[in-house]
Amino acid sequence: MTDTPVLSVRNLVVEIPTRHGVLRPVDNVSYDIQAGEILGVVGESGAGKSMTGNAVVGLLDSPARITSGEVLLSGQPIQNLRGEALRRLRGKKMGMIFQDPLTSLNPLLTIGDQLTETIQEHLKVGQTEAQERAIAALEEVGIPAARSRIDSYPHEFSGGMRQRVVIALALCAEPDLVIADEPTTALDVSVQAQIVALLKRLCRDRGVAVMLVTHDMGVIAEAADRVAVMYAGRLAELGPVREVITAAHHPYTAGLMASTPLASQGKERLRQIPGAMPRLGNLPDGCAFHPRCDYAQDSCRANPGPTLDTCDGRAACWFPLNIKEKSEVGA
Amino acid sequence: MSAIIRIEHLTRVFDVSKPWLNRVIERLPKALLTAVSDVSFEIEENSVYALVGESGSGKSTIGKIVVGLVPPSDGHVKIEGVDLATETDRDKVEAVRADIQMIFQDPYASLNPRWRVREVINEPVSAKGGDVTGLAEKLLEQVGLSAKDAAKYPHEFSGGQRQRICIARALASGPKIIVCDEPTSALDVSVQAQVLNLMSDLRKELGLTYLFISHDLTVVQHMADKIGVLYLGRLVEEAPRDRLFDAPKHPYTQMLFAAAPRMDGFGREVEPPKGEIPDAINPPTGCAFHPRCPIAVDRCSKERPEMRKIGDTRVACHLAE
Amino acid sequence: MADIQQDIRPSRLHRAWNSDLGWSFRHAPVAVASTFVVLLLIIGAVLAPFIAPHSPFDPGSLNLMNGFTPPGQANQFTGDYFLLGTDDQGRDVFSTILYGMRISLFVGFAAVLLAMVLGVTLGLLAGYLGGWTETIIMRVADVQLTFPAILVAMLIFGIAKGITPPEYRNEMAIWVLILAIGLSDWVQFARVVRGATLVEKNREYVQAAKLIGRSPFAIMLRHILPNVLNPVLVIATISLALAIIAEATLSFLGVGAPPTKPSLGTLIRIGQEFMFSGEWWILFFPAATLLALALSINLLGDWLRDALNPRLR
Numbered sequence: 014m015t016d017t018p019v020l021s022v023r024n025l026v027v028e029i030p031t032r033h034g035v036l037r038p039v040d041n042v043s044y045d046i047q048a049g050e051i052l053g054v055v056g057e058s059g060a061g062k063s064m065t066g067n068a069v070v071g072l073l074d075s076p077a078r079i080t081s082g083e084v085l086l087s088g089q090p091i092q093n094l095r096g097e098a099l100r101r102l103r104g105k106k107m108g109m110i111f112q113d114p115l116t117s118l119n120p121l122l123t124i125g126d127q128l129t130e131t132i133q134e135h136l137k138v139g140q141t142e143a144q145e146r147a148i149a150a151l152e153e154v155g156i157p158a159a160r161s162r163i164d165s166y167p168h169e170f171s172g173g174m175r176q177r178v179v180i181a182l183a184l185c186a187e188p189d190l191v192i193a194d195e196p197t198t199a200l201d202v203s204v205q206a207q208i209v210a211l212l213k214r215l216c217r218d219r220g221v222a223v224m225l226v227t228h229d230m231g232v233i234a235e236a237a238d239r240v241a242v243m244y245a246g247r248l249a250e251l252g253p254v255r256e257v258i259t260a261a262h263h264p265y266t267a268g269l270m271a272s273t274p275l276a277s278q279g280k281e282r283l284r285q286i287p288g289a290m291p292r293l294g295n296l297p298d299g300c301a302f303h304p305r306c307d308y309a310q311d312s313c314r315a316n317p318g319p320t321l322d323t324c325d326g327r328a329a330c331w332f333p334l335n336i337k338e339k340s341e342v343g344a
Numbered sequence: 345m346s347a348i349i350r351i352e353h354l355t356r357v358f359d360v361s362k363p364w365l366n367r368v369i370e371r372l373p374k375a376l377l378t379a380v381s382d383v384s385f386e387i388e389e390n391s392v393y394a395l396v397g398e399s400g401s402g403k404s405t406i407g408k409i410v411v412g413l414v415p416p417s418d419g420h421v422k423i424e425g426v427d428l429a430t431e432t433d434r435d436k437v438e439a440v441r442a443d444i445q446m447i448f449q450d451p452y453a454s455l456n457p458r459w460r461v462r463e464v465i466n467e468p469v470s471a472k473g474g475d476v477t478g479l480a481e482k483l484l485e486q487v488g489l490s491a492k493d494a495a496k497y498p499h500e501f502s503g504g505q506r507q508r509i510c511i512a513r514a515l516a517s518g519p520k521i522i523v524c525d526e527p528t529s530a531l532d533v534s535v536q537a538q539v540l541n542l543m544s545d546l547r548k549e550l551g552l553t554y555l556f557i558s559h560d561l562t563v564v565q566h567m568a569d570k571i572g573v574l575y576l577g578r579l580v581e582e583a584p585r586d587r588l589f590d591a592p593k594h595p596y597t598q599m600l601f602a603a604a605p606r607m608d609g610f611g612r613e614v615e616p617p618k619g620e621i622p623d624a625i626n627p628p629t630g631c632a633f634h635p636r637c638p639i640a641v642d643r644c645s646k647e648r649p650e651m652r653k654i655g656d657t658r659v660a661c662h663l664a665e
Numbered sequence: 666m667a668d669i670q671q672d673i674r675p676s677r678l679h680r681a682w683n684s685d686l687g688w689s690f691r692h693a694p695v696a697v698a699s700t701f702v703v704l705l706l707i708i709g710a711v712l713a714p715f716i717a718p719h720s721p722f723d724p725g726s727l728n729l730m731n732g733f734t735p736p737g738q739a740n741q742f743t744g745d746y747f748l749l750g751t752d753d754q755g756r757d758v759f760s761t762i763l764y765g766m767r768i769s770l771f772v773g774f775a776a777v778l779l780a781m782v783l784g785v786t787l788g789l790l791a792g793y794l795g796g797w798t799e800t801i802i803m804r805v806a807d808v809q810l811t812f813p814a815i816l817v818a819m820l821i822f823g824i825a826k827g828i829t830p831p832e833y834r835n836e837m838a839i840w841v842l843i844l845a846i847g848l849s850d851w852v853q854f855a856r857v858v859r860g861a862t863l864v865e866k867n868r869e870y871v872q873a874a875k876l877i878g879r880s881p882f883a884i885m886l887r888h889i890l891p892n893v894l895n896p897v898l899v900i901a902t903i904s905l906a907l908a909i910i911a912e913a914t915l916s917f918l919g920v921g922a923p924p925t926k927p928s929l930g931t932l933i934r935i936g937q938e939f940m941f942s943g944e945w946w947i948l949f950f951p952a953a954t955l956l957a958l959a960l961s962i963n964l965l966g967d968w969l970r971d972a973l974n975p976r977l978r
Contacts, residue, residue: 032688057532058503171620201398202559206603207616228532231562231605235612255610272537274566275607282544283537283566289502290532411876441878454869458891468877513873 017088018045019189019222020069025082025092027061027068036293038064038077040246041320046222048189051213053237053254054226055269059290061246062226066192068092069224070107071099087189105135108183112195114175117182118167124151124178125163128185135186150181154211173204177211184215191216194226209236230273234258242266245290245301248321250328260335262328265302267335300330308332347386348521348553349393349410354419356380356405360625377625379405381577382419384651387555387570389520392547394556394564396600397574400624403557406574407523410555411446423521442468445514449526451506455498461509462494468517483512488542504535508542515546523555528563540567561604565589573597576624576632583657593657593664596633631661639663689972696968699961706958710766717760718748722925731755733939736946750946752935758946761932762954768928769955772842773909779847780908781901784854789885789893791855792862803859806852814907815914817849822920835923842921846911850904857900861893895973902966906959913955929955 027039038061046052056062067073069084071094084092086106094102103109111117119127128147132138138146144163151159154177167175176196183191193212197205213236216223225237233240233254240257242250242265250263261267271284288305291297297304303313312331313319319329327333358377361367367374380402387393395403408414410421412428420427426440445468448454455464463470465480481491487508498506507527514522527543528536540563546552558564564571565585572582573594581594592598599617606612619636622628628635634644641663649660690696709716719726734740736750736758749758787806791799809817825841826834865871866889874884909929915921916930924931929951936948 057534173620201621202561202600203398203603203617204620206605206614209605210614210616213613229605230533231607231609234607235605235609258607258610269533270607272534273607274537274540274560274562282541285537285541286534289504289535408872413872413875438878441876446873446876448869448872450869454873456870456874456888456892467874467879471877471879471883510873517877 018047018085019087020046020224021083021085021088022065022069023083023085025065025068025084026080027064027073027077028080029077031294033294038246038293039068041082042243042246042248043082043321044241044248044251046190046224048222049216049220050239051216051223051225051237053233053240054224054243055228055230055233055240056243057228057269057290059245059293060243062228062243063194064246065243066194066224066226070103070109070192071095072109101135104131104186104188106188106190108186108188108191110176110179110183110191110193110196112198114172114179114199115167117179118175120167123164123166124170124182128163128182131182132185146185147181150185151178153184153215154178154181155207156181173200173207176200176204176208180208180211180215184219184221187219188221190222190224192224192226195228196225197232198227198229205232212236230258230270231275242269245296246293247301247318248329249302250330251321252327262325262333262335263302263330264306264308264334266328268305308334346389348389348424349387349555350420350422350425351386351406351410352384352420352422354380354383354406354409354421355417356402356409356414357417375625378627379577379624380409380416383574383577383579384419385572385579385582387521387553389553390547390551391569392554392556392567394558394568394571395574396558396561396564396571398559398600398621400576400621401574402577403559403574404525405577407446407525407555407557411444411523412441413446442472442517443519444521444523445517445519446523446525447507447510447514447527450530451503451510452530454510455506457498459498460494461496461498461501464498464509465494465513465516468513472517479516480512483515484509486515486546487512488538502535503531504538507531507535507539511539511542511546515550519552521553521555523557525557526559527556529558529560536563543567561600573600576622576627578632578660579651579658580633580661581657581659582651583659587656591657593654593659594633594661595637595639595664599636686972690968693968693972695964696972699964699968702957702961703965706766706954706961707770709763710770713760713763713767717757717763719757719760721756721761721764721927727755729755733944735944736950749950750944752944752947753939758950761927762929762951765927765929765932765951766954766958768839768922768926769909769912769930769958772839772846772912772922772928773905775843776846776850776908776912777901777904779843780850780904781854781897783847784851785858785890785893785897787851788855788858789862789890792859793866793881793885793889799859802855806855809849809852814849815911818845818911818915819918819920821845821848822915826920835925838921838923839926842912842915845915846908849911850908853900853904854897857896858893861896862889865889865892899966899970899973902969903963906962906966909955909962910959929958 023043025039025042026037029036029038042065044052054062054065068079079092083090091102125147128150129143132143132146148159148163151163156162156174156177170178197208200208209232212223215221227233237254239252240254241248242257242263244265250257250261250266257266258270261270268286272286274283286305291301298316299314300318303309306313310332319331321329324330325333356379358379359374360377361375362372383406395406397403405414409416415429423440423444426436428437428440431437462480465483466476469479470476480494484491484493489505489508498509501509528539531539547554556564556567568585570582570584571588573580573596575596581592581597588597592601602614603617622632622635630645630647631649634640637644643662649662651658651660654665728743730742731740731745731751732753732755734747734751736748739746747757747759751757787802791802822841822845825844829837871884871888874888912921912928913930913933916928917934919934922928922931932951933948933955936951939947
């Protein structure tokens with residue numbers, strides 16, 4: 014591991030101008046991902062988790078745009094790159110895996126063509142060499158009989174196999190960073206387990222930094238090293254996965270974990286967080302979570318709201334839970 | 345307790361062939377997809393029966409057959425002793441129809457975007473010429489929304505609120521049974537908890553029976569009294585909840601449980617399951633699971649296993665004990 | 666995200682103005698300009714009897730001496746002044762255009778209405794019922810599509826003319842024209858509605874309605890129809906422009922509106938006889954009006970299609 018993180022996001026702000034005012038789907042988000050590390054990004058829909066990933070790879074849909082902050086890839090700022098430079102970087106340094114594998118594969122080209130094209134675009138190799146690498150890449154992601162299936166079209170594969178092809182495509186140019194946006198959401202449980210295992214293995218073997226965006230706490234628990242919890246466009250909590258899940262500091266994280274049926278097994282009722290996530294155009298003052306928070310106090314309503322920097326660096330909360338000193342006082 | 349729904353040897357075959365002319369020209373045989381194959385089970389009154397399975401397991405098809413949206417190819421569904429597909433007495437059919445309702449997966453597609461919430465909720469009653477004065481308002485409050493919401497349009501609500509509206513509509517005709525087809529899989533975790541709690545509360549208050557269809561084992565474990573596991577249109581195992589989760593008998597059930605991600609599975613390294621769900625048009629011979637089964641023997645590829653009763657569990661496996 | 670709830674509910678018009686569609690309209694200068702042109706022309710046509718300086722249908726008011734007066738100049742014999750000049754009969758071109766637009770717009774709107782009612786009904790039936798109903802309706806549509814619409818219209822026109830007694834022919838001409846254009850244009854409505862119906866009928870709200878036990882007729886009318894109207898509106902707008910042009914074409918070919926009740930197409934036909942002899946205005950002004958009308962309606966249709974397309978929002 015080097016000292017410079019593969020991906021470093023600093024105070025990133027994404028804004029969407031609308032006719033009702035400017036929305037901030039990503040608000041002052043900062044995190045690092047080291048080589049060989051999987052950072053899980055969780056949150057409910059509208060929390061800004063996919064938007065963060067899209068901002069990093071420069072795939073924001075207009076009119077959304079980065080208005081401040083930095084995205085550093087191996088120390089190099091990339092947030093202002095456009096056009097050709099960005100496109101080259103995307104394949105070579107960053108790979109992407111999306112929820113629906115069909116949208117990331119060209120239905121009119123064989124998977125072999127798509128792989129060799131990507132390889133030749135980013136690595137200086139000949140046709141034969143590229144072909145060999147494509148087969149190796151397919152074998153690596155666990156596609157049986159890769160040599161004979163390389164001339165197949167995407168529709169000839171099942172959903173799980175297609176997602177493997179997408180992963181091969183994302184990794185074939187040997188990128189340093191992979192952004193996986195809900196890679197297993199469209200898949201069945203048994204296939205999901207295969208894909209998660211594959212991602213973990215590739216990350217470990219190749220030392221790739223992975224940003225794993227998902228809403229599934231179970232997948233995060235099993236795959237991620239650290240986890241970032243997002244709420245209403247802001248980071249609520251960031252820390253090692255075991256600590257965040259078992260001893261959350263932010264009341265939202267605690268509520269989220271407790272409301273999964275897994276955590277409430279054997280109980281009559283599930284623990285629920287009252288209300289719903291506020292709309293971006295209608296955020297409350299101060300901490301965006303305070304109207305739903307059991308522990309909210311007057312200072313939670315005051316602006317500016319808590320951020321990771323202004324709090325303990327782990328949770329954006331003035332009154333974090335599960336702190337040793339505090340629990341001793343309470344006991 | 346008596347069975348309110350009795351499903352006997354239910355089979356549903358879909359014709360997924362290409363159009364007639366293409367078939368003649370390309371010399372293709374008819375393609376028949378057996379979505380549900382010889383499934384039998386009973387649902388007791390005031391209980392929650394869950395069907396779990398992956399895609400292609402036929403769980404949604406069974407749900408649609410039960411409510412009468414899809415006719416069965418073979419076998420019977422008897423609700424309170426009445427078979428909707430063959431019953432000729434219109435009054436009986438109407439009475440049973442009012443007793444069974446459905447909640448769908450996608451809360452965005454299941455409400456007509458051009459209708460006000462009041463009209464949506466009242467429709468099951470107003471279409472029959474019933475009195476709907478104050479009905480929508482009462483139901484909205486019952487599902488945790490406000491009576492004022494009746495005048496709004498569906499697009500003004502979030503996913504969780506829409507699902508509450510769907511529940512209110514399902515309750516309008518005063519049903520005894522509600523078929524829930526993946527009711528929370530489109531919802532966020534914290535909203536899912538709200539909706540599941542609401543469903544539990546309503547069941548207790550109104551004495552409802554649920555047929556709960558889901559792919560999510562954790563949700564099923566929370567909600568169900570009895571669980572049926574489906575694989576490729578066949579019921580492979582059925583057991584009371586705790587029995588199933590403590591001691592799964594069928595190798596497929598065991599595989600499914602092992603593969604499900606767990607909140608306490610930090611850095612868990614399990615051998616992921618092998619293979620994928622086979623094509624339902626040409627399912628494997630014998631036991632449909634045998635190509636992926638770690639303990640399969642010769643017999644499994646030749647003979648389809650019968651449902652056997654082992655203790656409280658019913659299981660379709662030659663080798664389970 | 667964009668639709669923030671509004672608790673104050675002002676008038677319907679105000680709400681429409683503030684809706685997403687209204688917002689998109691205010692920010693599309695082309696749409697605003699086209700609407701202005703279309704409204705101006707429609708108002709002109711509707712108010713023709715009050716605006717037009719002369720009545721082109723009143724033979725008593727015509728003076729043959731006024732023939733071929735150039736626009737913006739006084740007639741050399743009578744000293745009468747005509748804004749857009751006169752034709753060979755001495756009819757005021759400006760007045761004939763206003764009256765001609767009445768015919769053109771009436772035929773256009775009526776024909777589109779006919780095509781829409783027919784196409785939407787058949788499309789709904791084909792999409793919802795499927796099976797043989799669908800096969801028959803859509804095959805008829807396919808066959809009709811293999812002929813150019815104008816040919817179909819001429820065919821229908823010819824047949825209709827053949828079966829109407831000669832003494833009613835001039836009176837019936839307009840209605841026959843509407844029938845001909847309407848029947849030649851239903852196919853695209855039917856196709857689009859069938860496609861949208863196929864999508865909608867599998868959505869869960871339709872399943873829910875079936876479950877309640879509502880009849881297919883009630884489901885089609887109350888549930889599906891309101892949800893397939895957006896594309897119908899777009900097609901209706903574009904069809905209106907096409908119908909007006911089709912009417913002009915038929916009239917230009919001499920099989921449409923009779924010279925006693927001239928539409929824009931009839932005027933163009935009359936005008937083209939004088940194009941090479943220097944009296945350009947007799948052709949030019951009716952043609953320009955037709956162009957402005959059809960273009961504005963088309964641009965409006967284009968904007969409407971984009972504004973109603975959820976993917977482009």
